[in-house]
Amino acid sequence: MNAVVIAVIVMLLLSLFRVNVVFSLITGALIGGVIGGLGVEGTIGAFSEGVGGGANVALSYAMLGGFAVAISSTGLPNALVEVVLKYVGNKEEARTKKLPKALIVFFILLMACFSQNLIPIHIAFIPLLIPPLLQILNELEVDRRLIACVLTFGLVTPYMLLPVGFGQIFHEIIVTNITESGLTVAMDDITKAMIYPAAGMLCGLLIAVFFSYRKPRKYEKSVMPAAAAATEGYSKSGVAISVAAIIAALAAQIWTESMVFGALAGIVVLYASRALRWNEADNLLTDGMRMMAFIGFVMIAASGFANVMSATGDVERLVEQAAALIDGNQTLGALLMLIVGLLVTMGIGSSFSTIPIIATIFVPLALELGFSPMATIVLVGTAAALGDAGSPASDSTLGPTSGLNVDGQHNHIWDTCVPTFLHYNIPVILFGWIAALIL
Template sequence: MNAVVIAVIVMLLLSLLRVNVVFSLITGALVGGVVGGLGIEGTIGAFTEGVGGGANVALSYAMLGGFAVAISSTGLPNALVEFVLKYVGKKEDARAKKLSRALILFMILLMACFSQNLIPIHIAFIPLLIPPLLKVLDELQVDRRLVAMVLTFGLVTPYMLLPVGFGQIFHEIIATNITESGLPVEMSQIPKAMLFPAAGMLTGLLVAVFFSYRKPRTYNNPVRPVSVAKSEGYSKTGIIISLVAIVTALAAQLVTESMVFGALAGIVVLYASKAISWSEADRLLTDGMRMMAFIGFVMIAASGFAKVMSATGDVERLVEQAANMIGGNQVLGALLMLIVGLLVTMGIGSSFSTIPIIATIFVPLALELGFSPMATIVLVGTAGALGDAGSPASDSTLGPTSGLNVDGQHNHIWDTCVPTFLHYNIPVIIFGWIAALML
């Protein structure tokens, strides 16, 4: 059996059994490496080489966590909570509560979408926005699984559909790899093709909002999140400095293309303005780094996992095996290509990295099966994006968990990964499959 399939299954089963995700990734990589013929020493060597690739991402998230908690000490979270309560109110009647819930969720959705295209900061906004809102969300009895669904939709769908910000990068990767694999395509074709899987994402979100998680949910004995608990009051000066620090961090990130230096720039502003005292700074930054440490370790382990899978050569072999099974059947071919994309992305946690792996074989296969250029774009783009929602190693699921679990009441696997996997990947496969056969 293919080593990648075995490794992903082991990793997912252990995660579902509530084994820590980091240990699940390491164990899956070890099993997959041995099955793939690397042996114990070869697997450990490949894994050790791969973990370095996740170090920059881990450091980025640690710095962002430190920056988020430092910002919280200025009182900005309390001001945000008061602002939200002012506009959504605290009325007890059911209709007012529903309206308040809808307004807050819509605001979170807008922020998540903007983070991919309009202001490309990806998940950097989550530790700043979500922890302060938990108090309000809990008062309104909002199911945090629904918030995770909204965040993941906003983190994935815009880059799939819109050729701006991270979406431009994703679309360029699709166009470049399809063209290099023998089928010239234009960037302008990709948004039209990706409209179908994006419709699948929207379907999943609507199901979650109106059916799966519409009932109120109570969180017992809540522990106040660290980013809210550090400051009970706020001043106008503190708020202004916080906003200047956030803008500075964003500008530095866009200029340097580094979240590490973006967060550093924001922290420097807080230091220089004395918005945080020197005596408190070390404790605040340490608290913030601790808050985001889980994501960092998962990303490091995921990088090692991906390196082991690559070293076995079974990623390419998986694609080839699927191609051999298809024969000349278009219906089976489209479905298998999408499932292979799902498996690969679930394992490595990156849709951007999946496209180059699958395009080299998917494109010639699609041409052989008689798929049109638009259908081929749908297949490659959808197969690449599948799994980003639902993968324990994806920052599209890790980001929401980092904000929703700061008080220990939101499980990464069962409250983020499983809901997003079921609601998004299934309809995206269906919509992508139908679109490939119709176009």
Template sequence: MNAVLIAVIVMLVLSLARVHVVIALALGALIGGLLGGLGFEQTVSVFSDGLGGSAPVALSYALLGAFAVAIARTGLPEVMVSAVIKLVGKSQDSRRQALSKALIFFLLVIVSCFSQNVVPIHIAFIPILIPPILKILNELKVDRRAIATILTFGLTAPYIFLPYGFGAMFHEIIAENMNENGLPIQLADIPTAMAIPTAGLVVGLLIAIFLTYRKRRTYENRALIGVKQEKQDYTRASIIVAVIAILLTLVVQTISDSMIIAALAGIIVLLAGGTLKWKEADGVVTDGMRMMAFISFVMLAASGFAAVIRETGHVDLLVDQVANIVGDSQAAAAFLMLVVGLFVTMGIGSSFATIPIIATLFVPLGMAAGFSPLAIIALIGTAGALGDAGAPASDSTLGPTAGLNADGQHNHIWDTCVPTFIHFNITLFLFGWFAAMVL
């Protein structure tokens, strides 16, 4: 019995059963470690040592949460809500509401895609942009699951296909690991190979927006966690300072490549501009950390989980078992290779970290099965990306939840992970398999 498969299945089943995802990750890691022969003490030790892997990101989210709460207190959300209400009209005209929703969807797709390639800030924009517009989404009765799929699409599709920003890093990892394992390729080949799998993500996004989540859904107009319900006082100066703080945060994130420094820069601007009072700063930071505590703890637990399943050595064993099963069938080989990628990425929570693991054996396995270099690229790239959408411990799902659950009305598993898994992993799997067959 493969410890990686069991650990991931236990984690997913417990999460779907509404067991807290941190507990699900811990129990999955424990069971996986025991089945992998690590023993109780070593499993606990590896899990504990692995917790530090996501500490910088967890702290980043906590500080970005503080920045988001501070922005909410500037009155900027009130201005945005008022502007959209004027655009929509109090008559609840369906055509104007539809146009407003389409505009918001389009802008979120553009911003989230740009966050991977043009201005590579990754998930840093979500706690800043999404919480202030929740009231707007409520006014339009937008199903937040549609927003979750839009954000996850933007966090996933661009780096898979486009060789810029994080995409350049992803493509370089694929090329380097394939070269190291005996199959030299050119970076220019990767976009060609990944075009069909990326088309699968586009199809999944269109299905989510125009079919699955097109109906109206009602949410309560709650205050953000850490922000009082009463209307926020604001002036033109406070709005200007808030906008400057947001822009500076994005610029600093791009230059420093540190969400921690970026969030601190934004908070300093709000303090210097007088919109965040010095005596209120302690409470704002505490409230922001409270809002992002769930995400931070999931990230920490996910690092421990990934450390345990890597330590068992059963990831390589899983790939070896696949090699023994497929025989000469290309269709079966492609199918099982993608299944392995799905389980490994769901467990590790990172497509970037999955590529070096699976390329070691996917290259010789693909060559033995007679796949072309382009087909092997498509299999490795797709297998690495599978699970990034839908994984409880992935940035691509934790990021959207961080923003959409700022008022406590968005469930991480059922409102982000399940929708994104259904619409993206299934289509990516099918299109990735098809790519391997035709390239």
């Protein structure tokens, strides 16, 4: 049995049985490494080498958490809540109105989509936007699983479809790796091909919105971390400084291409303006970092898991084994390629890192099976994007959880990963499979 398949299955099963995701990743890596021939010492060594790759992401999350709580202390979230409540009506009216719920969901969807293309900040907006909105979402009795699906759709679909921001990087990686594997394609072809799996994502979103999670769901009154709820009121000057800090953070992040230095720039503005009091700053920033610590540890463990899987050599072997099973059958070939992509991305947690792994085998195999260039793009692009929604180690699921679980009422696996897996990976496989056969 392939070590990667076993490792991913172990990790997912443990997670589903509510074993901590970090321990699930470490256990899956250990079992996969031993089965893959690395031995215990070799597996530990590969894991230890890999964890360094997640350190930057973990530090980014910690800094964002600190910045988010610092912003909360200025009163900006309270101002945001008041503005939103002004448009959705008072609390009693809010429960009976469908329009306010629709407007808030649409607003969150827009922000998530913009974070990939228009203002490429990825998940940095989530700890700033979602926690203050939980009070309103609770009043409207919005199912947080719906918000998780909305956020994940916005974090994944735009980069799949549009060659702007993170989408440009994703499309360039597809073009580069497909071309290096023997098939020349153009950037313009990627959007035309990826419209099919993107339609699968849209289908999943519509099912989540209009069927799965349309019923009200009650939550206890949100109990925010002490630092985040420190300010009951707000001042215009505090709000203005907060907005300036956010602009500085976004500008610095885009300029440096680092969430760490983006958050640092925002915190410096708060310090310099004295909106963040020196005698309170240490406790506030520490509370914020603690809020995001879980996600940071997951990303570190995921990086070690991915390195162990790469060290076994079974990722490439998995692709080759799938190719051997196909035996010239186009229909079976397309389905197996997509499933392999799903398994690899579920374990690694990154669509971008999956493309180089699968393209070297998938492209020659697709050409041998008689797939057109457009169908080949669909297979490679869809196989890579599969699993980004639903993977416990993906920032497309970790990001939504970081905002929705601030008060401890949203489970990462059962409220984010399982809903997004079911609503997105199943229709994306179906749409990508059909597209590969008809193009």
